Amino acid sequence: MGMGDVDPVFIQAPEHRPKPSVILAEGIPLIDLSPINYHEEDTVSDPYAIKGLVEEIGRACKEWGFFQVINHGVPLDKRQRIEAAARNFFALSLEEKKKVRRDEINVLGYFEAEHTKNVRDWKEIYDFNVQEPTYIPPSVEPIDKDVIQFKWDNRWPQNPPEFREVSQEYAQEVEKLAHKLMELIALSLGMPAKTFRGFFKHHTSNIRLNHYPPCPYPHLALGLGRHKDTGVLTVLAQDDVGGLEVKRKSDGEWIRVKPIPNSYIINVGDMIQVWSNDAYESVEHRVMVNSEKERFSIPFFLKPALYTNVRPLDELVNEEKPPIYKPINWGEFRTSRLRSNFVKSNVENVQIYHFKVAK
């Protein structure tokens, strides 16, 4: 196949192709986290400022499911180091990268053939888990024997040599930010700040390095097809190229997320939707590619322990608002989603609405 020839595996159905005109207008909310990232010498932060912040977060989660944060407390040099390592790793030969390629048993490492909703994405990725070793088993009960028992061992590449260290150092910092955000989210739902903390003792959070090379037919393919994040919360670093689009809840339009230097894009995942009994919804998003510039992004996906049964929180349900979802075992949910990521298949992968309580 010659350069520029259209490979049908990447082609989106017409209704899912990117539109030539991009709506930049009113973007996702921009939130300043200074009130919680006060300096060490201040003994208490201003409770009034926190109250305003909590309200802002609640509104953003409800209206958009997405927001950007600045003054977030993640040191810029740590971010720059992992960004450089990602760039150097993806610049290696395919042969070299395939030495750490994921397979159907160990799902971590490099992968260049990811499908989203059965269409191939124009990207290559590298995944690692933040907690090592990752706590297994997924359930205290014996689970479905057909379910493949995945291994969760990080596959660190030899090159670039600093890759492992910078990745792990960065992970520590974004993880802290993710927990601070979960406290603000808990407060915004009217619950104690530490409400969610217990679900993450043996967490299965991971970081993904995304590389979207230039694409000769950006009007037909997507870097990443429309999807919702399955985990709890995503903390995403994007570079200055742009391409992420969020489906606006008010009218279903795709809205481009403007790159802001040293900011993070935060979005609610499926598990917050379940815990909050649909108060906060996990929103669809996708990535456009372009024919000139490559793009890099680094999401951190906060995920609970595999044995967690996620169900609407007691504080958020009552007689008028009964639980919308049956309990979802995170280990089983995750496992069945992972399996579907490998292959083009004709069945839809598991979604949280499959767990809805019949009306």
Ligand SMILES: O=C(O)CCC(=O)C(=O)O
């Ligand atoms: O590259 C991006 O901006 C978004 C990536 C994303 O949505 C994902 O990896 O789930």
Ligand SMILES: [Fe+2]
């Ligand atoms: Fe995503």
